[in-house]
Amino acid sequence: MKKLLTLCAMLAVVLTSCAQQKAKTAARKASSEVLVAYFSATGTTEGVARAIASGIGAPLFRITPLRPYSEADLDWRNDKSRSSLEAADRSARPAMKTLVRSVGKYRIVFLGYPIWWNEAPRIINTFVEKEGLKGVTVIPFATSGGSGIDYSVRQLKAAYPAVGWREGRLLNAETDKEIQAWAKQALAAAKK
Numbered sequence: 001m002k003k004l005l006t007l008c009a010m011l012a013v014v015l016t017s018c019a020q021q022k023a024k025t026a027a028r029k030a031s032s033e034v035l036v037a038y039f040s041a042t043g044t045t046e047g048v049a050r051a052i053a054s055g056i057g058a059p060l061f062r063i064t065p066l067r068p069y070s071e072a073d074l075d076w077r078n079d080k081s082r083s084s085l086e087a088a089d090r091s092a093r094p095a096m097k098t099l100v101r102s103v104g105k106y107r108i109v110f111l112g113y114p115i116w117w118n119e120a121p122r123i124i125n126t127f128v129e130k131e132g133l134k135g136v137t138v139i140p141f142a143t144s145g146g147s148g149i150d151y152s153v154r155q156l157k158a159a160y161p162a163v164g165w166r167e168g169r170l171l172n173a174e175t176d177k178e179i180q181a182w183a184k185q186a187l188a189a190a191k192k
Helices: 002-033 044-056 082-088 122-131 150-159 176-190
Strands: 034-038 060-062 108-114 137-143
Touching (some): 034 044, 044 108, 044 137, 044 176, 108 122, 122 150, 137 150, 137 176
Parallel strands (some): 034 060, 034 108, 108 137
């Protein structure tokens, strides 16, 4: 009887270990297929991006401008501020500091940004163009003080029709738990 109990205990340990290994492999596979990329000038969008990455087990990539935005650059009340001038110039493509290594290995990209003048900041265009997201499923998310996300997503879809755009979501007042629940649902829908 003692030998049988010992054998059962060993079998339980082996089965638990196999289940844990299977879960780790699935998490690694998911994180190797999915990326959370974001631009955040003030930290608001970064907080949302971190919650998404944590909730779905995906790596983060910060879209960093070569020349950081100062407080004066972000003054939306000043028509001569850098962000105002970029928003007014549809051809503006602010340079990025770094690119994603092997972006092609990601099938799905959550793409986050603040809404500026009802649109995505022009550095998002830089990211999409430089990274070559043709055929990649992109799930946009945004933060905003007063605008929705719909117009910005329509603009991106029109500019980059070869990207597999999914429905976007404005994430302003949600808790981390709510953000993570949305991200999991969006990811599951994108994998279908």
